[in-house]
Amino acid sequence: MKIVMKFGGTSVADIDKIKNVANIIANQHQTADVVVVVSAMGKTTNALTSLAHQITDKPNLRELDALLSTGENTSVALLAMALNAIGCSARSYNAWQMGIWTDDNFGDAKIKYITAPIWHDWSKGIIPVVTGFQGITYNQDITTLGREGSDTSAVAIAAAIGADYCDIYTDVDGVYDADPNVIKDAKKLDFVSYDDMLKMANNGAKVLHPRSVMTAQKHNIPVRVRGTFTPNDIGTLVACVRQK
Ligand code: ADP
Ligand code: ASP
Ligand code: MG
Numbered sequence: 108m109k110i111v112m113k114f115g116g117t118s119v120a121d122i123d124k125i126k127n128v129a130n131i132i133a134n135q136h137q138t139a140d141v142v143v144v145v146s147a148m149g150k151t152t153n154a155l156t157s158l159a160h161q162i163t164d165k166p167n168l169r170e171l172d173a174l175l176s177t178g179e180n181t182s183v184a185l186l187a188m189a190l191n192a193i194g195c196s197a198r199s200y201n202a203w204q205m206g207i208w209t210d211d212n213f214g215d216a217k218i219k220y221i222t223a224p225i226w227h228d229w230s231k232g233i234i235p236v237v238t239g240f241q242g243i244t245y246n247q248d249i250t251t252l253g254r255e256g257s258d259t260s261a262v263a264i265a266a267a268i269g270a271d272y273c274d275i276y277t278d279v280d281g282v283y284d285a286d287p288n289v290i291k292d293a294k295k296l297d298f299v300s301y302d303d304m305l306k307m308a309n310n311g312a313k314v315l316h317p318r319s320v321m322t323a324q325k326h327n328i329p330v331r332v333r334g335t336f337t338p339n340d341i342g343t344l345v346a347c348v349r350q351k
Contacts, residue, residue: 116149132234143235172248214250274331282332304320
């Protein structure tokens with residue numbers, strides 16, 4: 108079984124949460140080969156954006172991506188350290204190291220190709236921990252995939268390696284029929300088709316970025332939206348057809 112596990116910003120917002128995530132990964136690693144994809148800690152990307160805007164209203168887009176991409180560099184290194192500290196061998200990778208090649212549309216780059224040289228690590232029992240959100244152009248410029256782009260990084264890596272599942276761990280325990288942080292009696296869904304999920308994402312259901320849903324549908328990657336704080340719950344399956 109091959110699983111990509113993606114953790115969003117709220118899941119890795121501080122050191123205790125990073126340690127919690129390391130334990131979830133260690134558990135999953137007992138039964139599957141895993142690749143981990145991580146967002147920047149908490150509101151780091153907002154803070155970096157605000158720094159740029161203290162310099163100019165219109166930052167150079169190449170430099171803005173060079174800046175915003177740094178948030179994910181911090182979280183992968185800390186998470187790899189946390190895994191090593193509990194006896195799980197792990198190595199951090201940025202987009203350049205993982206070969207996440209994109210076009211040069213800074214701030215909203217599209218992934219063209221992923222080389223993902225993970226087999227070497229897997230053959231030694233090492234867990235690759237990869238930056239979400241980042242890409243690299245053929246001219247070796249750093250790009251970002253647009254806000255919330257780590258979901259797309261995770262699904263694209265899952266497609267590149269032929270993963271059985273792409274698990275998106277977040278601060279809610281699945282996809283609901285409305286935002287559970289806004290609508291109190293929103294109902295959790297066990298299954299959502301790609302088409303319905305895409306409609307929900309396009310209507311602002313932040314839980315999955317629309318491009319990640321399109322990528323999952325194109326490559327038929329089953330996505331499970333799961334809670335980082337309820338890791339034993341299987342969450343919501345987003346797929347073509349309901350599975351047993
Ligand atoms: P992450 O940092 O893990 O990427 P996001 O904030 O991007 O997390 O997405 C999770 C949030 O999506 C939830 O906290 C929730 O408020 C919001 N959300 C909006 N619509 C929905 C929905 N239909 N189902 C679940 N969550 C939703
Ligand atoms: N860190 C980026 C953001 O805050 C990407 C992501 O979290 O998916 O938008
Ligand atoms: Mg998100």
